[in-house]
Amino acid sequence: MNRCLFLTLFLILVFYQHPSALGQTLGMEEAVEATVNHYPTLAAQRSALEAFRANLQVLRDNRLPNVKVHDQVNLGTANGLSGSYFSMGLIVPTSGGRRPENASDLASGNIALASADWEVYNFGRFGAENKLARADIAVGESGLEREQFALRQVVINTFLDLVWLRQNLKIEQQNLARVDTVRRIINNLVQNGIRPGLDSSLASVELSRAKLSYYQMQEEYRRANVQLATLTGRQVSELEVDTTFNAGLLLVEPAPSAVLTSHPLLRYRNNLLTRQNAEIDMIRKSALPRVTLLTAISARGTSLDINNNFGPLGQGFGYSRTNFLLGAAATVNLIDFKRVKTRATQQQWRVKEAESLLTVEQVQLQNTLTMADSVMSSIRLSLRELPVTVRSATLAYQQRMSLYNNGIENILGITDALQLLTKVEKQVIDVQRRAVSVRLQKAYATSDFEPFFALFRRQ
Template identity: 30%
Template structure:
């Protein structure tokens, strides 16, 4: 008895949990997709990287402060003659030019602090900071248009899944009707009222209906998995909300004003143009000179005494005597650096950037024209889809009536199986048209939202 109660409790629990399975609304699908989709996450990271780069560019103009300390042990033989420290490979030993080599060695040390600062760059500092800001704006616009397009993709995938599920239901209804007249035909053939070919044809019709149902189920699975990918979740069977099947959008009239100017895609193109213009401004400053300030404080220690030139024994190999600072120097100054040959190189860079900016403007104008045409087409598609949506129920009603009449006549021997099959095709096509044209109405509204760059045009009708 206890075992039976446990089984019943488990059954009730499973039934309760399944009955309260969460239905995925379109808004929920969009929200999950924006939170989980990899491409959006990647562009969010790119944006964060750009914000850090902005700070790095500002700090690039801070003064350079170098602190150096070195301690050495070696000889100090000097020699008269020219020398270039090519590649920094020479030895900077300083000492008297003695008549012959000696191997006296002691410790020495150098300690210094060096500061240099580009105090005036003729506007390059400002333009580089503005360039970094423009790149951040471009990445922000790129993220915005990616999020907007992803909303559109998720909504389109959701509508496609809803349509495929409705078509699957229609094919199931079509199979049920085919099984009904198969049973009728089989009974009449068995009783000798109809020839055996009727039963055979009815059986073929059932097989065709099963194949159509399998194809519909395959399409449902395909559309289901497309939606899960866009949502950034593992593939699973989704239970979506069917409220859109019974609901018709209200605000379907054309909107006034030029809506596409705020389209995130156009905003992205604008940000690319602004970035190009800022790059051009920086390029015009690059051939100008740089004014720098610099300063050095240096202290040295040596194990060789000041009279080493006259007394070669005047040195100490003691480490502390050699590395202890004993002489100091400082230096302050201003300098200007101007690479005159850069003028010719920068001129070509400026010309190249101008061509690039022209190309970006052409891309913007092309995208603007495409979106304008898409918005105009969307308004027409909405009106035509609305008319078709009003007509579809009449088509279904007439087809259903014709099917019922032919089935009644067939049962009474007043119609052939071919007549019934024809009305079955008509009814199935009418039911399919009804689902397609209603989903097309929502898809046309989504197309309008995509062209206008305002997802709320679609979202507020849900």
């Protein structure tokens, strides 16, 4: 049974320490790239960005001349009467001479019309619309970059969970092996009558506790593995994570850095501020006059003669008169100036909001960087102290074990030494985790992830 236990632990240790041939090994940077390439939220952002880009062509198409061609053939009465009215779209217009009586004779007619109007000048509104459209594109591009930045943080944190869980899993394996070794030694001593049977029972309890801790850690590791597989779009059965960790680089002091305006979060806020200002310019110019070129050509035929007599219906289906009209029009709605003033005031508040959010983002990033720089030196002191702590705990365990074998120490002393050693080993991981977290905060604040990724690359 003991051989089976050690064989199982060995196989598990090999499985978690060496990537198998079942799937491709995935490093941290590869995990980030895989997520960015396939994640649905980013696909939605890219689609929205393409819609912003297509809007430029929509604006160009809207500025083309309006060209309308119309032809109609009519058959009806032609009884005219003096007077003016609003047709309201309900009264049929009639063009014909006035007669003393209402005639029921039919007249035919044919009208063809071609017209065009082209807004050629509007005191800069077209330019303002283009500027606003380009600002929307810039916001869309920086929004996509911001979404990628946020998603990268999620992937990195999930990957780090796997790194720390794998190291904790290794500690639980080592602890389980140590406890099983102690249990076998104690069982031999109990069987030979050197130690009381209570020691054997306590050793079995400690082994059971070690197994439970190992199983719990294994469950947490699998959960994190599933989450990373979901983010990267991989099958869980095919996912092999490269948890290379160069802990020695944590002792190296990183180069000085600062928060730059090119940071994805700041770039998004800056572009949003630019976009809000561009909309103010477009709002103000929307009330300015519009100069439009107008042209129209018409042709008409009728079965009525010049004396307003009804003729053969067939004569009305041809064209007997043509007209041409060319002009220019300037249009302005005076009330729009009042509306524009109100809309511009409203937009000014949006500009102030964008300015405040930009300031908040800058302050938060600067605070994050300052905090990371301030605690990094103290964490390095803890890292340098870790080897001493581990050596001391290991010696304490070995000495307690030696004293127990010589009949000087009891089972509780060995249990305490085992628990202390495991606690110290986990404390090493905790300190390293805190140090990596500080490095990640620095990378987040500066958007420079190169030194951080170096911690997890194979040398």
